[in-house]
Structure formats: structure tokens, C-alpha cells
Amino acid sequence: MINLKQAILQGIPSEIPTKRNINTSVSHAPNRKNILNKEEKKLAIRNALRYFPEHMHTVLAPEFAKELKTYGRIYMYRFMPDYKIKARHLEEFPHKSKQAAALQMMLSNNLDEAIAQHPEELITYGGNGSVFQNWAQYLICMQYLAEMNDEQTLVLYSGHPMGLFPSHKDAPRVVVTNGMMIPNYSKPDDWEKFNALGVTQYGQMTAGSFMYIGPQGIVHGTNITLLNAARKIDARAEDLSGKIFITAGLGGMSGAQPKAGVIAKGICIVAEINPQATYKRHEQGWVDEVYKDLDKLLDRAITARTNKEAVSIAYDGNIVDLWERVVERNIHIEIGSDQTSLHNPWAGGYYPVGMSYDDANEMIVNNPEKFKKEVQKTLIRHTNAINTLSERGMYFFDYGNAFLLEASRANADILKPNGDFKYPSYVQDIMGPMCFDYGFGPFRWVCASNDAKDLVITDRIACEVLEKLMHDSPDEIKLQMSDNINWIKAAGENKMVVGSQARILYADSEGRMKIAEAFNNAIADGTLSAPVVLGRDHHDVSGTDSPFRETSNIYDGSQYTADMAIQNVIGDSFRGATWVSIHNGGGVGWGEVINGGFGMLIDGSDDSDRKLKSMLFWDVNNGISRRSWARNKEANFAIKRAMKMNPDLKVTMPNSADDSLINSLDL
Numbered sequence: 001m002i003n004l005k006q007a008i009l010q011g012i013p014s015e016i017p018t019k020r021n022i023n024t025s026v027s028h029a030p031n032r033k034n035i036l037n038k039e040e041k042k043l044a045i046r047n048a049l050r051y052f053p054e055h056m057h058t059v060l061a062p063e064f065a066k067e068l069k070t071y072g073r074i075y076m077y078r079f080m081p082d083y084k085i086k087a088r089h090l091e092e093f094p095h096k097s098k099q100a101a102a103l104q105m106m107l108s109n110n111l112d113e114a115i116a117q118h119p120e121e122l123i124t125y126g127g128n129g130s131v132f133q134n135w136a137q138y139l140i141c142m143q144y145l146a147e148m149n150d151e152q153t154l155v156l157y158s159g160h161p162m163g164l165f166p167s168h169k170d171a172p173r174v175v176v177t178n179g180m181m182i183p184n185y186s187k188p189d190d191w192e193k194f195n196a197l198g199v200t201q202y203g204q205m206t207a208g209s210f211m212y213i214g215p216q217g218i219v220h221g222t223n224i225t226l227l228n229a230a231r232k233i234d235a236r237a238e239d240l241s242g243k244i245f246i247t248a249g250l251g252g253m254s255g256a257q258p259k260a261g262v263i264a265k266g267i268c269i270v271a272e273i274n275p276q277a278t279y280k281r282h283e284q285g286w287v288d289e290v291y292k293d294l295d296k297l298l299d300r301a302i303t304a305r306t307n308k309e310a311v312s313i314a315y316d317g318n319i320v321d322l323w324e325r326v327v328e329r330n331i332h333i334e335i336g337s338d339q340t341s342l343h344n345p346w347a348g349g350y351y352p353v354g355m356s357y358d359d360a361n362e363m364i365v366n367n368p369e370k371f372k373k374e375v376q377k378t379l380i381r382h383t384n385a386i387n388t389l390s391e392r393g394m395y396f397f398d399y400g401n402a403f404l405l406e407a408s409r410a411n412a413d414i415l416k417p418n419g420d421f422k423y424p425s426y427v428q429d430i431m432g433p434m435c436f437d438y439g440f441g442p443f444r445w446v447c448a449s450n451d452a453k454d455l456v457i458t459d460r461i462a463c464e465v466l467e468k469l470m471h472d473s474p475d476e477i478k479l480q481m482s483d484n485i486n487w488i489k490a491a492g493e494n495k496m497v498v499g500s501q502a503r504i505l506y507a508d509s510e511g512r513m514k515i516a517e518a519f520n521n522a523i524a525d526g527t528l529s530a531p532v533v534l535g536r537d538h539h540d541v542s543g544t545d546s547p548f549r550e551t552s553n554i555y556d557g558s559q560y561t562a563d564m565a566i567q568n569v570i571g572d573s574f575r576g577a578t579w580v581s582i583h584n585g586g587g588v589g590w591g592e593v594i595n596g597g598f599g600m601l602i603d604g605s606d607d608s609d610r611k612l613k614s615m616l617f618w619d620v621n622n623g624i625s626r627r628s629w630a631r632n633k634e635a636n637f638a639i640k641r642a643m644k645m646n647p648d649l650k651v652t653m654p655n656s657a658d659d660s661l662i663n664s665l666d667l
């Protein structure tokens with residue numbers, strides 16, 4: 001029997017462990033392209049050997065050379081631990097600091113093989129969203145977390161544990177940076193090269209910040225998006241019932257689409273090219289039915305529409321084949337989108353039509369130039385089919401996966417004459433004005449007891465808090481409040497927990513603070529059996545600067561700046577966050593976005609009460625103030641409300657210039 005505590009405390013073993021074969025029953029990252037020259041390969045191996053005592057080098061050097069040659073990266077498979085990595089009760093992790101134990105619980109959840117997309121390559125989702133670059137980093141990080149006290153801070157540089165530094169009890173226990181580059185070195189190939197050298201990683205959003213809670217995290221946001229998309233195209237619609245939504249992707253986040261579509265009471269068709277992903281989601285109950293035959297699938301969907309049946313249907317194949325068949329058969333589709341990983345188009349995020357998944361993966365390694373051309377050709381066909389269906393009345397939106405961006409780069413017919421994209425992003429049309437500008441975003445919590453009973457109690461508490469707040473909510477936010485209350489009421493029934501006992505619930509700053517305060521009181525009086533970790537997705541009001549997604553509804557030119565995300569993380573770090581993280585990349589691609597987040601352990605103490613109020617208020621209102629300064633009227637409303645709630649908040653308000661004055665200028 002392996003002793004978990006001893007194994008974690010040991011860090012890098014003093015004797016070289018026996019060699020392990022990779023586990024063929026889990027999904028593996030595609031092999032990365034061979035990008036380093038001979039000298040750079042030597043450097044990558046020297047870099048990897050830094051983690052190990054010299055007596056291991058003669059064995060490890062050729063082994064790492066082989067990994068680099070085969071996989072394009074050095075993962076150090078030999079050092080994968082023997083124990084099962086998963087979320088456990090916080091007391092099961094060795095620790096001197098409860099906060100550090102909470103971090104072990106959270107990062108273990110991100111690497112749980114039931115959760116992670118490619119667990120042995122330490123990738124949680126999005127094809128390249130890494131928790132660590134290699135197993136040595138994991139082992140050292142866990143050891144530091146087990147040893148550290150509440151007056152130290154662990155510093156992580158793109159997964160590399162730089163060390164424990166003296167700090168103080170109110171400081172974050174961990175500060176994470178992922179993929180921070182000198183701006184000129186932030187092209188996709190820079191990620192390939194510097195990741196292969198072992199000096200940076202793509203942390204996605206919740207992967208490298210230890211805040212991933214399985215596809216549930218995104219179900220709620222997708223559900224809100226689909227409800228509002230249906231209301232947008234049909235003023236009488238309460239939800240998605242009787243409407244067909246077609247999209248692609250059954251991966252880490254995209255796998256939430258069928259469930260969210262069914263919760264919104266609609267018919268959701270999802271194409272997925274990787275059969276392993278399709279059948280995994282089917283087995284997990286996240287998608288109801290799978291078809292390989294397109295005509296049978298479409299007939300089934302039409303019957304479901306007639307019967308107003310809520311059902312999710314997977315197409316085991318390429319999304320472009322599906323769209324083109326819909327065009328041929330002239331079927332009316334109400335809503336369309338796409339969630340392939342186009343933020344990562346050349347390394348397995350998007351698969352070309354007309355070839356199998358395996359053949360495509362081989363081409364990525366053996367003929368990357370041809371692969372790129374095939375992707376571009378596919379994007380052109382993909383866009384043509386969507387254009388035809390949109391002309392016939394479909395509402396299409398970009399789902400934050402860089403579809404519009406990559407289609408335009410492939411010279412697909414995706415631009416209007418004025419150079420704007422033909423289609424909005426879901427943030428421009430839905431999420432921005434209806435949620436983020438009012439402060440609503442993907443708040444979440446994880447029960448550190450890892451006990452389902454605690455989660456039920458937190459659901460009840462959160463629901464009571466929101467119902468009470470809704471009473472006095474202004475009309476502008478009543479619909480959002482009621483969608484969120486409906487969500488939390490049904491959350492348990494919808495059985496979305498995979499891994500840690502976690503819940504997502506969209507809430508505004510007042511909602512987040514009041515829910516967190518109620519949890520803290522419930523921990524103090526014993527209603528909850530253990531502390532709770534608070535957090536959020538980076539995809540939120542203030543966390544992310546991303547001109548094609550989170551900040552795509554900012555129109556004052558500042559959508560290309562990243563001050564908000566940086567300010568947010570700095571601000572969270574001195575207001576009580578247990579850990580903070582700031583990433584390059586995430587969602588739309590390396591160099592395209594800066595995003596940050598936090599985690600906070602609350603333990604029922606007065607300290608927790610002070611920290612949660614101070615930090616959550618800032619964490620939301622920072623973004624609202626920026627959105628208001630960009631002249632977004634919903635944010636203007638929300639920040640005025642926040643200033644009334646807390647007189648210490650004083651935000652610079654924008655004045656509006658008269659359009660006729662501006663238009664009369666001689667420019």
C-alpha cells in the first residue's frame with residue numbers, strides 16, 4: 001500500500017524509479033512538432049536534467065532525448081507517481097498550512113485522469129492547457145506545498161517551482177505565472193519552441209491555475225448563452241425548446257454543450273472527430289445519443305424538434321461534413337456555433353475534413369505544412385456552409401474559440417466589406433452586455449471535505465442567499481438572477497460533479513460576497529464540515545483581456561490592452577487571495593489574451609470574513625469600472641450601484657461626446 005503522505009513528502013525520489021510505460025487507456029496529447037535544432041535539443045535535455053541528481057543523468061539523458069524525439073516534449077513519464085491523483089479531503093494531504101493543503105487538493109483535481117484531457121502529459125483541457133510541463137515540476141511543487149507554512153509563498157514560473165520565499169500570513173500562498181513572454185516572442189511557434197525547451201507553458205485558464213472543476217464549470221455559462229440566444233432570435237421564447245443548435249467539440253469544455261442544451265430544453269447536435277472523446281461523453285451521460293450516419297441523425301433531430309423534445313445528439317465525424325449535409329438537405333437550423341480548439345489550429349485543435357483523426361494526427365508530425373493547408377481549406381468550406389445557412393435564417397455566433405479569427409486568417413469569406421467579422425462573438429451579443437457588464441460571472445466553490453453532503457448544503461445556502469437578494473434587485477438584473485436561481489435549484493439533480501465536490505454559480509459582486517459570507521458563517525457554526533475554496537473561471541468580468549472574446553464588447557480601443565487583467569491579479573493578491581495566477585494564452589490562443597484568477601480558502605474565521613469581502617468586491621468591480629469607462633451603459637449602471645453600496649469606492653466616470661459635434665470635425 002503506497003503511503004500518500006510519504007510519497008508526496010519525498011518529492012523527487014532519491015533512487016531512480018523503475019521505468020513506466022504510458023497508459024494506453026487514457027487519451028494522450030498529440031505529438032508536438034520537431035521544432036528545435038540540434039543545439040536547442042541539447043539545451044532542452046540539459047534543462048530537464050536540472051531537476052535530478054547527477055547519478056541519474058546517464059539513464060535519464062538518453063531517455064529524455066527519446067521522449068523529445070518521439071513526443072516533441074520531455075514529460076518525464078518515469079516520474080509519474082504510483083498513487084492515484086485526485087481531489088481528497090484536505091486533511092489527507094500532508095501539510096503544515098491548510099491553505100497549502102487546499103492547493104494540493106485543487107491541483108490534484110486538475111490532473112485526475114477522470115477529469116484531465118491528457119493526464120499523463122499533465123494537460124487538463126483545450127489540447128494544451130498544462131498544469132505543469134513535466135512530472136518533476138509536479139513532484140517538487142507537491143513537496144513544497146506539503147512543507148510550507150503560512151509565512152511562505154511558493155513561486156511558480158510556468159509550472160516550474162522556483163521556490164518558497166518568506167512572506168506573511170495575509171500574502172498569497174502561491175503566485176502562478178504561465179506563459180508570460182516578452183511580447184515579441186508570443187507567436188504560436190514561440191510556444192512550441194520555448195515549451196519544448198522546458199521554460200514556459202500554456203496554462204489555458206483554469207488548467208494552470210488549479211481551478212478546473214470538470215465540464216460543469218462551463219455548463220452553466222453555456223446554458224445562459226443558449227437561453228439568451230434563443231430569446232434573442234425569438235422574443236416569445238423562454239428557453240431553447242423546439243429549436244436546433246448545431247456545434248462541434250466534445251472535449252474538455254466543449255463537452256458541456258450537449259448537457260447545457262438539454263438543460264435549456266433544446267435539441268443540441270454536436271460533431272466530434274475524436275471517437276474517444278465522443279464515447280467518453282456518451283458513457284458519462286453528457287450526450288444522449290451518438291450517430292455515424294448523418295441522415296439518421298438529422299431525421300432524429302427533426303422529429304425531436306416537432307415533439308419539442310430536449311435531447312443531445314453527437315455526430316461521430318467532422319463538423320464540416322455535418323454542416324454541408326444540412327445545407328444539401330436544406331434543413332432550417334435556428335442557432336449555430338463551434339467549439340473546436342481553434343485557438344490551437346496547427347497542433348490538433350482543429351481537424352481537416354476528408355481524413356481520419358489518426359491520419360490527421362500523423363500529418364501534424366510528418367507534414368505540418370500540408371496539415372496547415374488542409375486546415376485552411378477546411379475552414380473555407382466550414383465558413384461557406386455557415387454563410388449559406390445564415391443567409392437562410394440561422395443565428396451564428398463565435399464561441400470564443402478563435403473561429404472567426406482563424407477563418408479570416410485562412411482567407412475564408414468571413415469579413416464584411418468594412419473589415420468586421422460577419423458574425424458576433426457570444427460575448428459581444430450575449431455574455432458581455434447581459435452578464436459581464438453587470439458583474440455576473442462564473443463564481444465557483446469547492447468543498448474541502450470532498451464530501452457530497454457539504455456540496456448539497458452549500459447549494460441550499462447559495463440558493464437562499466440569491467432568493468433573498470432577488471427581492472430587492474433592480475429590474476435590470478432580475479432575469480439574470482432568476483436564471484441563476486433556477487440553475488442552482490436544479491444543479492444537484494443535473495448530476496454534474498466529476499471529481500472534486502464543486503459548484504459553479506453565476507453571480508454579481510453582491511451575490512458572490514453574500515454567498516461567501518454565508519458559507520464562512522456555516523463553516524464557523526459547523527453546518528459545513530470543513531473549509532471551502534472560492535474561485536472563478538478567468539473567463540469573467542475582470543479577469544481577462546481578450547479582444548476577440550471577454551473584452552470583445554469593449555469599443556473604446558482599449559480591447560487591445562491588458563491593464564485590467566494585470567491590475568486584477570495584483571489587486572487580488574494584496575486583498576487576501578490564497579493564490580493568484582496570470583496567464584498568456586487561454587481560450588483564443590497564445591499571444592491573443594492575458595487572463596488571471598484567484599483561489600481563496602475560507603475557514604470560518606474572522607480573517608476569512610475580512611478577506612472575502614475586500615477581495616471579491618475588488619475582483620468584480622475592477623472590471624465593471626473599466627467597462628463603464630469604455631461607455632458600456634450596463635456597466636455604468638452597475639458601477640453606480642456599487643458606489644452606493646460602498647462609499648469608499650470612487651470611480652472615474654466617462655462623459656459622452658455629442659456625435660454631431662464629433663462628426664462635424666475636420667479630420
Ligand SMILES: NC(=O)c1ccc[n+]([C@@H]2O[C@H](COP(=O)([O-])OP(=O)(O)OC[C@H]3O[C@@H](n4cnc5c(N)ncnc54)[C@H](O)[C@@H]3O)[C@@H](O)[C@H]2O)c1
Nearest residue numbers: 126249251252253254272273318319340341350351401587
Ligand atoms: N464555452 C465557452 O464558454 C468557452 C469558453 C472558453 C473557451 N472556449 C473555447 O472552446 C474551444 C474548445 O475547448 P475545449 O476545452 O473543449 O477543447 P478540446 O480541445 O478539449 O475540445 C475540442 C474538441 O473539438 C474536436 N474537433 C476538432 N476539430 C474538429 C472537427 N473539424 N470536427 C469535429 N470535431 C473537431 C476535438 O477532437 C476536440 O475533442 C477552445 O478554443 C476554448 O477556448 C469556449
